[in-house]
Amino acid sequence: MPPLNQEQFHAALDALRNALSFAAPADAVLSRYFRENPKLGSQNRHFIAEAVFGVMRQKFALDRICGEDNSPRRLLLAWLIRGGRNLREFEPIVSREDERAFLAGVKAFKLETLTLAERAELPEWVGSELQASGMSDDDILSLGRALSQPAPLDLRVNTLKMKREAVQAELEALGYEHSPTPYSPFGLRLAGKPAINRHTLFTEGAIEVQDEGSQLLGLLVGPKRGEMVADFCAGAGGKTLLLGMLMASSGRLYAFDVSEKRLANLKPRLARSGLSNVQPQRIESENDSRIKRLAGKLDRVLVDAPCSGMGTLRRNPDLKFRQSATSVDELNQKQTAILASAARLVKVGGRLVYATCSILPRENQGIVEAFLAAHPGFELIPASQVLKEQRVDLDTGNYLQLHPQIHGCDGFFAAVMTRKA
Numbered sequence: 200m201p202p203l204n205q206e207q208f209h210a211a212l213d214a215l216r217n218a219l220s221f222a223a224p225a226d227a228v229l230s231r232y233f234r235e236n237p238k239l240g241s242q243n244r245h246f247i248a249e250a251v252f253g254v255m256r257q258k259f260a261l262d263r264i265c266g267e268d269n270s271p272r273r274l275l276l277a278w279l280i281r282g283g284r285n286l287r288e289f290e291p292i293v294s295r296e297d298e299r300a301f302l303a304g305v306k307a308f309k310l311e312t313l314t315l316a317e318r319a320e321l322p323e324w325v326g327s328e329l330q331a332s333g334m335s336d337d338d339i340l341s342l343g344r345a346l347s348q349p350a351p352l353d354l355r356v357n358t359l360k361m362k363r364e365a366v367q368a369e370l371e372a373l374g375y376e377h378s379p380t381p382y383s384p385f386g387l388r389l390a391g392k393p394a395i396n397r398h399t400l401f402t403e404g405a406i407e408v409q410d411e412g413s414q415l416l417g418l419l420v421g422p423k424r425g426e427m428v429a430d431f432c433a434g435a436g437g438k439t440l441l442l443g444m445l446m447a448s449s450g451r452l453y454a455f456d457v458s459e460k461r462l463a464n465l466k467p468r469l470a471r472s473g474l475s476n477v478q479p480q481r482i483e484s485e486n487d488s489r490i491k492r493l494a495g496k497l498d499r500v501l502v503d504a505p506c507s508g509m510g511t512l513r514r515n516p517d518l519k520f521r522q523s524a525t526s527v528d529e530l531n532q533k534q535t536a537i538l539a540s541a542a543r544l545v546k547v548g549g550r551l552v553y554a555t556c557s558i559l560p561r562e563n564q565g566i567v568e569a570f571l572a573a574h575p576g577f578e579l580i581p582a583s584q585v586l587k588e589q590r591v592d593l594d595t596g597n598y599l600q601l602h603p604q605i606h607g608c609d610g611f612f613a614a615v616m617t618r619k620a
């Protein structure tokens with residue numbers, strides 16, 4: 200570990216203060232901080248990013264460890280000393296006796312005194328919901344701890360432009376450490392965080408950044424050439440691009456979303472991808488008249504629903520502090536309404552897939568079970584069966600349920616349904 204210095208510490212503290220106001224997501228706060236401080240060297244930037252994300256990831260435990268004074272400075276000091284530094288290393292930044300005593304106290308703190316949720320680095324309400332769903336304390340701990348680790352960088356190869364092996368050869372030549380993803384046939388996992396978006400592989404559309412869980416979702420939707428498909432909550436189009444690729448740029452793929460801004464972010468990605476079968480359309484709501492016109496006509500509909508994002512804490516640790524049991528109540532209402540509306544598009548014999556990047560049962564099977572009870576024309580197809588048909592060796596039962604401590608990707612959920620009448 201490089202020695203601590205004042206300049207670095209104070210810069211990290213500045214950025215951390217901004218991030219802890221939760222006015223914007225932590226990665227946006229950092230990008231702005233780096234833009235406003237262009238003279239920071241790469242080592243300093245690295246330290247600042249590690250510190251901001253590190254404190255966010257461990258903030259529940261750090262808050263308890265710090266006690267009454269959990270100011271950004273104290274949190275940062277506590278994070279540094281819990282990270283394995285010794286007291287002497289703090290001489291350049293700590294001169295007051297009370298802070299030295301604080302550091303010694305933090306070092307000696309016994310983690311066993313924390314609650315289960317604090318040890319798992321999850322909000323209490325998340326811990327309680329997981330416990331109520333029957334998850335064991337050990338499983339909650341290992342899930343929470345895995346969600347508190349930094350995520351690797353997963354890429355999806357756009358096989359319409361290049362084969363996975365050819366991309367691997369280029370990455371090899373660049374000296375990037377990588378391996379094929381364990382389950383997705385078009386995924387690659389990179390160690391570290393190389394600036395891959397500056398490389399021609401990215402700018403020319405041969406790769407996209409996409410977590411492996413999302414890649415598997417495309418296989419669950421399983422669109423075929425020439426089909427009529429809708430990505431109902433397309434956002435910036437991560438899944439749309441994948442579905443378009445699986446359709447070999449044929450048929451018609453509607454990319455709906457209520458957010459103009461998100462759909463605008465799809466445009467450059469679409470241009471890079473080379474796809475010509477995608478129709479982005481902003482809708483007013485899930486009941487937009489354009490939706491009604493397509494009722495009963497589509498082969499496949501994906502609902503990648505707005506959710507708490509609790510499965511993506513490795514990348515967005517600040518979501519722990521932005522979401523609450525009440526915000527999930529509101530999301531539940533949206534999820535129910537969107538799924539019911541999107542279902543109307545599916546033709547008899549067609550497929551409906553509901554997905555979230557959440558680990559909370561009430562955003563996942565809770566929504567699907569209620570939908571199936573209210574819509575007897577639909578039935579569940581076991582996700583394990585669909586994955587087997589797609590030659591993916593992964594069986595998580597009726598639903599696709601991915602957890603970082605088991606599968607190495609973000610927390611993720613998907614259910615596949617078919618319309619029989």
Ligand SMILES: C[S@@+](CC[C@H](N)C(=O)[O-])C[C@H]1O[C@@H](n2cnc3c(N)ncnc32)[C@H](O)[C@@H]1O
Binds near residue numbers: 435439506533537
């Ligand atoms: C989980 S994100 C989708 C991410 C996207 N599928 C991707 O792969 O990048 C959920 C999206 O649902 C959109 N959304 C929210 N309410 C909606 C509604 N009523 N109808 C359609 N989309 C909606 C949000 O704007 C957001 O882009």
